[in-house]
Amino acid sequence: MSRVIGIDLGTTFSCVAHLSPEGPKVIPNLEGMATTPSMVCFTSAGEILVGNLAARQALANPEKTIFAIKRLIGNKYSSPAVQEARPRLTYGLSEAPNGDVLIRAGDRTITPQEASSHILVYLKRCAESFFGEPVTECVITVPAHFDDHQRQATKDAARIAGLDVLRVINEPTAASLAYGLNRNPDGVVAVYDFGGGTFDITLLEISGGVFHVLATAGDNFLGGDDFDQRIIDRLRADFLSKHGIDLGSNPYNLQRLKEAAERAKRDLSFTAITEVNLPFIAADASGSKHLQTAITRANLEEWTRDLVERTLPLMDKALHESGLTANKVAEILLVGGQSRMPLVRKKVGEFFGKDPNTQINPDESVALGAAIQSGVLEGNGAKDIVLLLDVTSLSLGIETENGEFEKIIDKNTTIPCRKTKSFTTVDDNQRRVRIHVLQGEGSRALENTSLAMFDLVGIMDAAAGVPRIDVTFEIDADGMVRVSARDVLSGREQKVSVHPSSGLSPQQVENIIEREKKKAH
Amino acid sequence: MINEDRKIQDEKDVLSAPSAEAAAPEGAIPAPPVEPDSAGRKKTSEHRNHKNNKDHQKIKSLKAEIEALKKDLEQRTREAAAAREEVETARKESLEWKDRTLRAMADTDNFRKRLEREKDEFFLFSLSDILKEFLQVIDNLERALDARDASDGFREGVELICRQMLDLVGKRGVTLIERPDGRFDPNVHQALLTEEAEGIEEPMIGEELQKGYMLNDRLLRPALVKVLMPKKN
Numbered sequence: 001m002s003r004v005i006g007i008d009l010g011t012t013f014s015c016v017a018h019l020s021p022e023g024p025k026v027i028p029n030l031e032g033m034a035t036t037p038s039m040v041c042f043t044s045a046g047e048i049l050v051g052n053l054a055a056r057q058a059l060a061n062p063e064k065t066i067f068a069i070k071r072l073i074g075n076k077y078s079s080p081a082v083q084e085a086r087p088r089l090t091y092g093l094s095e096a097p098n099g100d101v102l103i104r105a106g107d108r109t110i111t112p113q114e115a116s117s118h119i120l121v122y123l124k125r126c127a128e129s130f131f132g133e134p135v136t137e138c139v140i141t142v143p144a145h146f147d148d149h150q151r152q153a154t155k156d157a158a159r160i161a162g163l164d165v166l167r168v169i170n171e172p173t174a175a176s177l178a179y180g181l182n183r184n185p186d187g188v189v190a191v192y193d194f195g196g197g198t199f200d201i202t203l204l205e206i207s208g209g210v211f212h213v214l215a216t217a218g219d220n221f222l223g224g225d226d227f228d229q230r231i232i233d234r235l236r237a238d239f240l241s242k243h244g245i246d247l248g249s250n251p252y253n254l255q256r257l258k259e260a261a262e263r264a265k266r267d268l269s270f271t272a273i274t275e276v277n278l279p280f281i282a283a284d285a286s287g288s289k290h291l292q293t294a295i296t297r298a299n300l301e302e303w304t305r306d307l308v309e310r311t312l313p314l315m316d317k318a319l320h321e322s323g324l325t326a327n328k329v330a331e332i333l334l335v336g337g338q339s340r341m342p343l344v345r346k347k348v349g350e351f352f353g354k355d356p357n358t359q360i361n362p363d364e365s366v367a368l369g370a371a372i373q374s375g376v377l378e379g380n381g382a383k384d385i386v387l388l389l390d391v392t393s394l395s396l397g398i399e400t401e402n403g404e405f406e407k408i409i410d411k412n413t414t415i416p417c418r419k420t421k422s423f424t425t426v427d428d429n430q431r432r433v434r435i436h437v438l439q440g441e442g443s444r445a446l447e448n449t450s451l452a453m454f455d456l457v458g459i460m461d462a463a464a465g466v467p468r469i470d471v472t473f474e475i476d477a478d479g480m481v482r483v484s485a486r487d488v489l490s491g492r493e494q495k496v497s498v499h500p501s502s503g504l505s506p507q508q509v510e511n512i513i514e515r516e517k518k519k520a521h
Numbered sequence: 522m523i524n525e526d527r528k529i530q531d532e533k534d535v536l537s538a539p540s541a542e543a544a545a546p547e548g549a550i551p552a553p554p555v556e557p558d559s560a561g562r563k564k565t566s567e568h569r570n571h572k573n574n575k576d577h578q579k580i581k582s583l584k585a586e587i588e589a590l591k592k593d594l595e596q597r598t599r600e601a602a603a604a605r606e607e608v609e610t611a612r613k614e615s616l617e618w619k620d621r622t623l624r625a626m627a628d629t630d631n632f633r634k635r636l637e638r639e640k641d642e643f644f645l646f647s648l649s650d651i652l653k654e655f656l657q658v659i660d661n662l663e664r665a666l667d668a669r670d671a672s673d674g675f676r677e678g679v680e681l682i683c684r685q686m687l688d689l690v691g692k693r694g695v696t697l698i699e700r701p702d703g704r705f706d707p708n709v710h711q712a713l714l715t716e717e718a719e720g721i722e723e724p725m726i727g728e729e730l731q732k733g734y735m736l737n738d739r740l741l742r743p744a745l746v747k748v749l750m751p752k753k754n
Contacts, residue, residue: 060712
């Protein structure tokens with residue numbers, strides 16, 4: 001029985017925590033900070049830098065500094081998510097033979113799984129240095145909308161990092177655990193997650209300790225960084241109109257502006273007014289110029305109101321999808337640093353007609369929830385959450401005649417689960433059926449994500465529509481899918497674990513681990 | 522007293538209870554009972570019948586007794602097995618508890634160590650935030666000095682204030698980061714801009730835009746630098 005850690009592997013920042021005797025606690029990184037930038041860099045000297053170190057040299061080495069891996073992991077190169085993220089990346093992307101996206105960092109091409117594993121290795125090291133003993137097991141969180149490929153790829157990243165993933169749990173579920181909502185009476189919880197680069201709203205139904213994702217919506221490109229940028233733009237414009245000098249033309253000045261903007265934003269969550277003082281920021285013939293201004297909370301709200309309001313229709317969308325009204329939501333949890341903003345709290349409160357929960361540090365709550373789950377799996381602590389179940393986020397099924405999609409497991413089914421449906425042949429004496437496993441909500445196969453394809457051969461000769469082929473879907477507690485097809489008459493059966501058409505095969509994962517081991521020697 | 526009486530009473534009962542049949546050794550076929558007056562008496566068939574009957578009864582009751590004893594043995598065997606099982610369970614439990622206790626002790630010990638370390642760290646680094654704010658004031662004083670070329674009494678005064686501030690943070694463990702070799706090191710430097718340069722093999726610092734500081738052995742704030750990158754062929 002070794003230590004189990006809980007990991008929140010974020011788009012911009014990651015956080016690791018454990019369950020201590022007095023409750024879940026964040027494990028600081030090697031520089032003493034609670035969160036670590038989710039960045040990896042390959043230096044020209046062949047070194048791999050992670051976290052703050054990678055962030056510090058990012059500008060000097062942009063094409064080899066990898067960030068926002070979470071936008072890529074488990075995705076196809078041609079997927080909208082990847083194509084949308086692409087213009088914002090400083091490094092290259094390419095396509096693997098199976099269609100997966102690959103990262104090109106200078107002359108090196110690696111999978112997102114490997115890139116992510118470097119961050120996990122670093123977090124593992126932080127935990128090992130904290131405990132003074134090896135750590136080999138973890139619970140890891142993923143967004144509720146992650147599909148099987150993304151989940152499996154995240155698991156593979158952990159495997160490559162030398163961590164066994166005991167459980168993959170949804171981020172909003174983890175936040176609910178951190179708030180102890182599993183002990184509450186059954187009800188609906190809204191988790192409003194406003195991070196540095198992404199916004200997610202998830203509606204969860206908790207009943208008898210089981211977490212159902214009722215609906216999830218979000219904006220992949222809306223986050224706290226947008227708020228900082230608004231302040232920077234405003235300060236820059238004011239200075240330009242006042243002194244005729246553009247501070248943006250000098251990277252050092254821009255950096256000073258950025259730091260000042262971040263600080264002003266933070267201050268204004270607690271005070272009504274803050275002063276920005278940047279003396280000697282520029283000079284011209286008439287002498288030194290100083291940036292000196294006061295920003296009120298009302299100013300900031302005016303500049304960023306539209307950003308906050310962009311989250312409202314997304315909440316409507318999630319409510320609509322779940323078929324609920326706002327007053328049916330029993331608890332609201334605020335997660336992610338940007339949720340500290342008073343305007344956010346006010347708007348969310350107004351939307352649901354009740355005050356949101358804000359007691360737990362919104363940067364840490366997901367990792368803390370993962371730590372609670374890890375403690376349960378470790379056999380420690382809270383015995384009252386023995387079982388933590390999740391639900392499928394997307395429907396699963398197979399392609400049928402004329403490219404139709406037949407759902408076998410509906411979305412939001414509690415896992416682990418198993419379901420069988422019977423199918424038949426289209427032609428007389430058809431000996432072979434192709435089982436095309438798909439995931440999604442579209443009624444046509446084409447509109448959904450292909451997970452795997454396999455053939456069942458040796459079906460006994462019979463007229464079309466006579467043979468009975470039972471297709472069984474099975475999802476385990478981690479959300480991994482196994483599909484089997486069986487010809488009832490002949491007893492012939494074919495099985496597949498989902499991900500041969502995408503991601504890394506278990507053999508590939510082993511190969512990478514071997515390669516890393518060799519490198520280490 | 523009552524108990525004493527009762528006991529005696531019991532003993533009397535015991536003594537009086539066994540009949541000739543019951544006195545036979547356990548499990549053995551009973552020998553014919555000794556008839557003290559058999560020698561001179563004429564045995565009647567009635568008598569014989571009576572005797573047969575008696576033997577029969579004796580065998581029957583002995584059989585019953587064997588049966589009872591067998592059952593008793595089985596019962597005891599079962600009880601012994603149950604007891605063994607109980608002992609085994611208890612042994613396992615005790616081992617588990619021992620393991621847990623050791624683990625808890627180790628945990629407590631590690632926890633204590635960690636608490637101590639955290640206390641030390643708190644002592645060493647709790648001032649980080651305020652010291653960083655001080656450094657910004659120092660930056661601004663230095664900027665003011667840079668902006669004024671003339672060497673006069675006013676400048677000297679500001680220089681003194683700047684030194685005073687540096688001395689203040691220095692006493693709290695803040696030290697300036699200096700890299701005589703001029704190499705770019707992301708452990709302590711943050712790249713703000715880059716430039717390609719001839720004749721270098723690895724990234725070097727072109728210019729230090731803002732000083733970096735350590736707090737004890739930990740980075741308080743990286744130096745902001747311009748990095749010279751080796752020219753690509």
